[in-house]
Every structure is written in structure tokens, then in C-alpha cells.
Amino acid sequence: MLRSLITFLLVLSLIQSTSSQGSLLPLGNRAYEIMDRLDILSNDESFHTAIKYFDRKQMFDFSMANDSLLSNDERDFLHLDNSEYLSIENQEAQFSKPILKYFYQNRASFYEVNKTNFFLRVNPILNVKYGLSARADSATFTNLRGVEIRGGIDKKVFFYTNILETQARLPDFVRGYRDKFLAIPGQGFYKTFNSNFIELNNSNDFLNAQGYLSYNASKHFGIQLGHGKNFIGNGIRSLFLSDFSNNYFYLKLNTKIWKFHYQNIFAEIAPIADLDIVNGGLIPKKYFAAHYLSFNLLKNLSIGIFESIVFTRENYFEFQYLNPIILYRTVEQLIGSQDNVLLGVDFKWNIKNKASLYGQLIFDEFIYEELFLERRGFWANKYGLQLGLKYIDPLSIKNLDLILEWNSVRPYTYSHRITFGEYSHYKQSIAHPIGANFTEFIFKANYRPTDNIHIQPSIYLINVGEDDTRNFGNNILLPSNTRVDDFNNEIGQGISSNIFLANINMSYELFHNGFIDADIIYRSKISEEPANELNSLYFNLGFRMNISRFNFSF
Numbered sequence: 145m146l147r148s149l150i151t152f153l154l155v156l157s158l159i160q161s162t163s164s165q166g167s168l169l170p171l172g173n174r175a176y177e178i179m180d181r182l183d184i185l186s187n188d189e190s191f192h193t194a195i196k197y198f199d200r201k202q203m204f205d206f207s208m209a210n211d212s213l214l215s216n217d218e219r220d221f222l223h224l225d226n227s228e229y230l231s232i233e234n235q236e237a238q239f240s241k242p243i244l245k246y247f248y249q250n251r252a253s254f255y256e257v258n259k260t261n262f263f264l265r266v267n268p269i270l271n272v273k274y275g276l277s278a279r280a281d282s283a284t285f286t287n288l289r290g291v292e293i294r295g296g297i298d299k300k301v302f303f304y305t306n307i308l309e310t311q312a313r314l315p316d317f318v319r320g321y322r323d324k325f326l327a328i329p330g331q332g333f334y335k336t337f338n339s340n341f342i343e344l345n346n347s348n349d350f351l352n353a354q355g356y357l358s359y360n361a362s363k364h365f366g367i368q369l370g371h372g373k374n375f376i377g378n379g380i381r382s383l384f385l386s387d388f389s390n391n392y393f394y395l396k397l398n399t400k401i402w403k404f405h406y407q408n409i410f411a412e413i414a415p416i417a418d419l420d421i422v423n424g425g426l427i428p429k430k431y432f433a434a435h436y437l438s439f440n441l442l443k444n445l446s447i448g449i450f451e452s453i454v455f456t457r458e459n460y461f462e463f464q465y466l467n468p469i470i471l472y473r474t475v476e477q478l479i480g481s482q483d484n485v486l487l488g489v490d491f492k493w494n495i496k497n498k499a500s501l502y503g504q505l506i507f508d509e510f511i512y513e514e515l516f517l518e519r520r521g522f523w524a525n526k527y528g529l530q531l532g533l534k535y536i537d538p539l540s541i542k543n544l545d546l547i548l549e550w551n552s553v554r555p556y557t558y559s560h561r562i563t564f565g566e567y568s569h570y571k572q573s574i575a576h577p578i579g580a581n582f583t584e585f586i587f588k589a590n591y592r593p594t595d596n597i598h599i600q601p602s603i604y605l606i607n608v609g610e611d612d613t614r615n616f617g618n619n620i621l622l623p624s625n626t627r628v629d630d631f632n633n634e635i636g637q638g639i640s641s642n643i644f645l646a647n648i649n650m651s652y653e654l655f656h657n658g659f660i661d662a663d664i665i666y667r668s669k670i671s672e673e674p675a676n677e678l679n680s681l682y683f684n685l686g687f688r689m690n691i692s693r694f695n696f697s698f
Contacts, residue, residue, distance in 0.1 A: 165199050165202065165302070165358065165398070166200040166202070166204075166228075166229065166296065166358075167199075167200050167201075167294045167296065167302040167358065168197040168199060168200065168356070168358075169197055169198040169199070169200050170692060171196060171197060171373075171375060171387055171692065172692025172693060172694070173225070173692060174221060174225075175198065175203060175222060176198065177545070178207065178214070178218050178221070178222065179193065179198065179203060179207070180193070180500075180536075180545065182210055182213055182214070183500070184497060184498065184499065184500050184534065185210070185213045185497050185536070186210040187444045187497065188206065188443070189403060189442070189443045190206060190209070191203070191206040192400075192405040193378055193446075193492065194376055194377055194446070194448055194490060194492065195376060195398075195436065195438060196374070196375040196376070197373075197374070199398075200226055200228075201229055204222065204226045207222050215543075217595040221656075224251055224252040225252050225656075225657075227252065227256075228258070228263040228265065228296065251656045252656045252657065253265045253266070254266055257295075261298050262295070262296070262297055262298075263295055263296050264293070264294075264295040265293070265294050265295065266291070267293075267657075268289075268290070268291055268689065268690065269288070269289065269290035269291060269308060269689065269691045270288065270290075270687070270688065270690070270691070271286055271686065271689070271691050272286065272287055272288070272686055272687055272688075273286040273661065273684050273686025273687075274286075274685060274686065275315075275682045275683060275684035275685075276682070276683045277316075277681065277682050278681035279316075282315075282316050282680070282682075283344060284313045284344075284682060284684070285311075285312065285344065285347075286310065286311075286686065287310065287311045287312065288310040288691070289309055289310075290307050290308035290309060290691075291307060292304070292305070292306035292690065293306070299360075301357070301358070301359055301360075302357070302358040302359075303356070303357050303358070304354070304356055304370075305353070305355035305356075306353065306354050307351070307352075307353040308352050308353065310349070310350050310351070310352075311347065311348070311349050312337075312347060312348055313346065313347040313348075314696075315667075315680060315682060315696060316680055317667055317678055317680055317696070318696045322334075322348070325417070325571040325572070325621075326417045326419040326420060327390075327417045327572055329388060329389075329572060329577065329698075330387070330388065330389070330694070331350045331352055331390055332350070332352060332390045332418070332570055333417075335350070336348065337349035353371070353391070354371060354373075354391055355370055355371055355372070356368050356369060356370020356371065357370065364399060364400055364401040365397070365400075366397070366398045367395075367396070367397055367398075368395070368396040368398070369394075369396075370394060370396070371391050371392065371394070373389070373391055373392070374387070374394070374396070374409060375387045376407075376434075376448075376450065377490065377504060377530075378490070378492045378500070378532070379502060379530055379532045379549050380532070380547060380586055381530065381549065381551050381584075381586070382575065382576070383488065383504045383506040383528045383529075383530050383576060384436070384450045384486075384488050384490070384504060384575065385409075385450075385452070385574060385575065386573070386574060386575055386576065386577075388572055388573055388575075388576075388577045389568070389570055389572035389573065389574050390414075390569060390572060392411050392413045392414075392432075392569055393411060393412045394410065394411040394412075395409075395410045395411075396408065396409050396410075403439055403440040403441070404437065404438070404439055405437075406436070406437050406438075407435065407436045407438075408433075408434070408468045409433065409434045409435070410431075410432075410433050410461075410465070410466065411431065411432040412431055412432075412461075413429070413431065413454075413568075413569035413570070414427045414428070414430070414569055415427075415428055415429075415430045415456070415564035415566075416428065416570075416571060417571045428564070429456075431456070431462065431465075432453070432569075433452065433453050433455075433465040433466075433472065434450070434451065434452035435451055435452075435468060436448060436450045437449045444493060444494040445491070446491065446492045447489065447491045448489065448490045449489055450486075450487070450488035450489070450490065450506075451471065451472055451473075451485070451486070451488070452485070452486045452567075453465060453472040453483050453484060453485045453486075454483065454484040454560070454565055454566070455481065455483035456562070456564045462475075462481075464478070473485050473487075482561070482565075484508075484560040484562075484566070486506055486508050486567065488504060488506040488507065490502070490503060490504040490505070490530075498535065498537070499535045500533070500534040501531075501533055502530075502533075503529070503530050503531040504528075504529070504530040505527065505530075506527060506528045506557070506575075507526070507527045508526035508556075508567075509524045509525070509526045510524065510525045510526065520632065521631050521632045521633040521634055522630065522631055522633070523555070523556055523624070523629070523631070524556075525633075526554055526555075526556050526557040526558075526559075526580075527553075527554055527557060528553035528554065528580075529550075529551070529552050529553075530549065530552075531549070531550050532548065533547070533548045534546070535547075535548075541591075543592040544589065544590070544591045545589065545591075546588075547589070548585075548587055549584075549585070549586040549588075550583075550586075551583070551584040551586075552582070552583045552584070552635060553578075553579075553580045553582055553635075554580065554581070554633070554635055555580055555581040555616060555627075555633050555635065555637060555638075556580060556581075556617040556624045556627060556633070557580040557620075558573065558575055558579065558620040559580065559617070559619075559620045559621070559623065560623065560624060561623055561625045562623070563623060566620045566621055567620060571621060573620060577697070577698040578608055578618075578698055579619055580617055580618060580620055581608060581609040581610075581616060581618040581636065581638065582606060582607060582608035582618070582635065583606070583635055583636065584605065584606045585604075585606075586602065586603070586605075588600070588601070588603075595653075596652055596653045597650075597651070597653075598649075598650070598651040599648075599649070600647075600648075600651075600693075601649070602647045602695075602697070603644075603645070603646050604645040604646075604697055606642070606644075606698075607636055607640065607641070607642050607643075608636070608643065609637045609639065609640055609641075610638055610639040610640075610641050610671070610673075611638055611639070612639055614638070615627055615628060616628055616637050616638025616639070617637065617638070618638060639671060639672050639673045639676065641670065641671040641676060642669070642670045643667065643698075644668045644669075645665075645666070645667045645668075645697060645698075646664075646665070646666045647663060647664070647665050647695055647697070648664045649661070649693060649695070650662045651688075651693075657689060657690045658687075658688075658690075659687070659688045659689070660686075661684070661685070661686045661688055662683075663683075664682070664683055665680070665684070665695075666681050667680040667681075668680075
């Protein structure tokens with residue numbers, strides 16, 4: 145069935161070719177910051193900002209259509225970083241003095257090829273960092289090396305791959321997560337690592353990779369088969385689908401026409417981690433399917449509808465969930481399953497070219513009478529809310545962006561009564577990192593006082609009700625039928641904990657996508673259970689090339 149679907153979609157390519165899509169833009173790339181500003185300034189309804197990763201071609205076309213709103217530095221960055229979408233003549237205009245004739249002809253690419261019907265970009269990836277801690281036994285380091293390759297053929301086929309090898313000693317609160325779940329956020333299999341140069345124990349070695357093949361089947365329709373991550377939302381967090389978990393295998397369909405962008409994702413994910421299997425063997429499988437419809441209702445107002453389902457089957461995919469235009473709840477009822485369905489809506493409203501108000505509402509389960517009439521804290525009223533505001537150039541301070549975001553998720557949301565039915569992959573949430581049973585406030589700023597300097601402070605205030613030997617609804621991996629009570633459930637129940645996390649990230653760009661980084665991280669956790677309390681303070685210094693920052697913000 146899946147093979148037949150893919151074959152059918154590929155046959156569509158005989159009807160019409162297109163250059164409407166391209167390769168994807170990794171999250172954290174500076175272009176996301178530029179696009180946030182440009183979306184607010186332009187009120188251009190042609191782009192759908194909630195669907196990430198951004199398509200490079202569509203992002204580049206949008207930015208060039210609003211070229212007059214870009215600064216010279218922003219324009220130069222986009223031209224360098226996406227030069228494959230310039231004409232051959234304009235690509236050559238970007239050339240600098242190459243190294244050994246072939247390397248760094250363009251300042252953004254170690255090696256590149258530009259032909260009429262083919263382009264190729266190859267770049268090394270490096271992130272080395274060392275962190276001093278307020279406690280002598282908690283110093284950290286990161287030694288990441290890798291390579292990324294992207295290219296395109298005939299403006300119809302696009303490919304991307306990267307491979308990253310990392311040795312690291314993680315911050316103490318991340319090591320706590322690792323020890324609890326046998327998983328490192330964003331990663332898969334890991335092993336113990338002992339450095340010959342830095343005498344730090346309790347370090348880890350992990351290898352990860354991402355890759356996909358994209359195909360433009362028609363002018364408005366594209367297919368992507370790959371191994372990686374996805375993100376849906378306009379906020380710092382997503383209650384629908386985030387990039388917090390490990391990479392996973394997926395088939396993705398994108399249909400973009402008029403004011404609509406419709407995305408389907410079908411994925412194979414893992415219910416447990418490799419280290420859970422004591423004697424080795426294959427990791428069990430579960431599956432995930434989602435569709436999201438984004439509609440730019442007005443030039444400054446967009447709305448979206450989201451639905452997803454997580455399900456387990458013994459060695460097969462539930463083919464009825466391959467239907468791209470049906471409510472999964474109706475399929476669930478038809479086949480008599482008890483799979484985990486989530487429904488959501490979101491919006492984004494740009495206000496007077498200065499601000500953007502956005503939000504999400506996600507429903508896992510609810511009983512109408514209990515939610516709106518009785519209101520007795522019924523356990524199955526499982527939902528989450530997000531509300532956020534982005535504000536650019538406050539008080540006429542150029543290149544300053546402010547973000548304020550609030551997230552709140554009720555107990556037991558994302559969990560499920562059936563084992564392996566929870567909304568997770570590799571024991572990591574595929575929505576919010578905290579899981580459920582929390583309230584969170586986030587303040588974040590992006591400031592570029594000069595073209596080369598980037599300052600990014602952020603503050604996270606989180607109140608979470610944690611579990612002990614009882615299931616109070618925080619850990620989404622616990623089956624919901626192990627809940628403490630059917631009624632009187634409220635956000636923050638259980639072991640109340642308050643987390644204060646502050647980051648100040650500072651970067652100086654030595655050359656295109658090459659940075660000297662310095663940051664300060666302070667995290668304080670105060671809990672009703674003293675054994676859960678932890679204070680952390682780190683001072684980090686490093687060098688990073690062709691990769692975005694990654695902060696552990698939980």
C-alpha cells in the first residue's frame with residue numbers, strides 16, 4: 145500500500161515540472177530570525193510560518209519579494225546562504241578568492257558546484273566548547289564534528305544529508321534527564337566516553353545523522369522521504385510537534401496552493417531507547433501520522449488545524465491512516481482501535497507591522513460535561529494552551545526582537561492508557577520537553593548591535609508537578625490508567641517544583657557561519673522534595689561553524 149502510494153505520487157511528475165520547492169533550512173539558522181521580522185513587516189500572505197523546517201526556495205522567494213524591507217546585512221546573508229537560487233551570473237558575483245582554486249569560491253560553501261540543472265554544496269560542521277561550573281566536579285565540554293551535503297537536480301529533486309559525531313560532558317541537569325530516561329534530548333544511542341585530554345568522567349559519545357530526498361511532483365505538490373525532525377508552530381515551543389526528540393523516519397507530503405499549505409507526515413518512531421534492551425535486539429516500533437492545514441485568512445491573520453495519531457501494531461503500519469484527507473478519529477472508530485489522537489488549532493495575527501500575536505490549543509481527550517459544566521478536575525480533560533507575542537524594534541531600537549510566551553498543559557496530556565501509545569519517540573516528548581502538568585513563562589530577546597555581534601538572553605520560569613512513586617501526570621511515558629485519581633486533578637499537582645533558567649548567549653561572527661560563542665547558564669530548581677533540588681551555573685566558551693546553537697531549556 146505504501147509502495148503504491150509513493151509510485152502514484154511519483155507518476156504525477158510526468159504531468160508538470162516545477163521549481164516551487166527546494167531543500168530544507170535547519171532550525172536555528174539565522175534566516176528564521178530574519179523571516180520572523182520580515183513576516184511582521186510585510187503582511188505578505190504567501191508564506192506559512194508555522195510549518196518548519198522552512199523550504200529554502202519558498203523562503204528565498206518570499207524574502208526577495210520583500211527585498212526592500214531587508215537590511216543590507218540580511219540580504220547579503222540570504223544571498224550567500226542560498227546562492228543556489230540566484231542566477232549563475234549572480235552566483236559568480238558572490239565568489240571570493242578561492243583556496244586552492246576549488247574551495248570557498250563562495251564564502252558560505254567549502255565546496256560547491258553550480259550548473260544549469262545541478263547544484264551541490266558541501267560544508268564541514270564543527271562545534272567545540274568548554275564550560276566551567278560553579279562546582280568543581282561539573283565542568284562540561286562539547287566536541288562535535290561532521291559534514292553536511294545538499295544539492296538539487298533539474299530543479300525538481302533535492303537531497304540533503306548530515307552526519308554528526310559528538311563527545312560531550314553534559315550539564316548536570318541534562319545528565320539527570322539522561323539517567324532517568326536512558327536518553328539524551330535530541331539524540332539516539334549513546335555510550336560512555338572517557339577523554340584522554342580532559343579528565344572528566346560521566347561523559348558520552350553519540351553519533352547521529354539526518355537525510356532526506358525531496359521531489360516536486362507538480363507545481364503545487366511535493367514529496368519528501370527522509371530521516372530527521374519536524375516542527376509545527378510559531379512559538380519557541382510547540383504543543384503540536386517539536387524538534388526535541390531524536391530523528392525519525394518519515395514520509396512527508398506538502399500541498400501549497402492559493403492561501404493554503406497542507407502538510408501530511410507519516411512516521412515510524414521508537415517507544416523505548418536502545419539501552420532499555422538489556423540483551424540487545426531490535427527496538428520495537430510504533431507509528432505516528434499527522435496532518436496540518438494552514439490558511440492565511442487575511443494578509444495579517446493565519447489559522448491552522450492540526451490532527452495527529454500515535455499507534456502501535458504488530459509488525460505493520462495501519463494503512464487506513466495513510467488517507468491524507470480524513471479525520472483520524474473516524475478511522476479509529478471504524479477499525480475499533482484505542483489509538484492516541486490529538487486535535488489542535490492555532491493562529492497568528494500580525495499587528496501594525498510591529499508585533500505578532502500567536503497561540504495554540506491542543507486537545508488530547510475531553511468530556512464536554514466535565515470540561516464546561518461539572519468542572520470537577522476530571523483526569524481525561526487533557527489539553528494544553530499556548531499564547532505568545534513577538535515585538536520588533538521596541539522603542540525604535542533597531543535589530544532588537546522581543547518574545548514573550550506562556551505555555552500550560554494539564555496533567556496526563558500526551559500520555560495514553562495503552563503501553564507505547566504515548567506522544568513520544570525514543571523516550572523523549574515529540575511536543576513540549578517538560579511533558580505535561582506544568583505552566584511556563586518564557587522571555588527571550590534577539591539583539592544585533594552590529595552585523596557581527598549577536599546577543600540572545602532568555603529566561604524560563606517553569607512550575608511543574610512532578611511524579612514520585614505515584615503518577616501525578618507529568619511523565620507522559622507512564623500509562624494514564626496508573627493515575628492517582630479520576631477527579632480533582634489540576635496543573636501543578638504532585639511534587640511541586642519551580643525551575644528558573646536563564647541563558648545569556650553571545651556570538652561574534654568571524655566569517656560566514658563561523659562564530660566565537662560565549663554564554664552563561666544559570667538554572668535553579670526548588671522542589672517540595674529536597675532530593676530533586678539542583679542549582680547549576682556554567683560559563684561556556686567555544687567555536688562553532690555551520691551549525692546552530694542548541695540550548696537545553698527544560
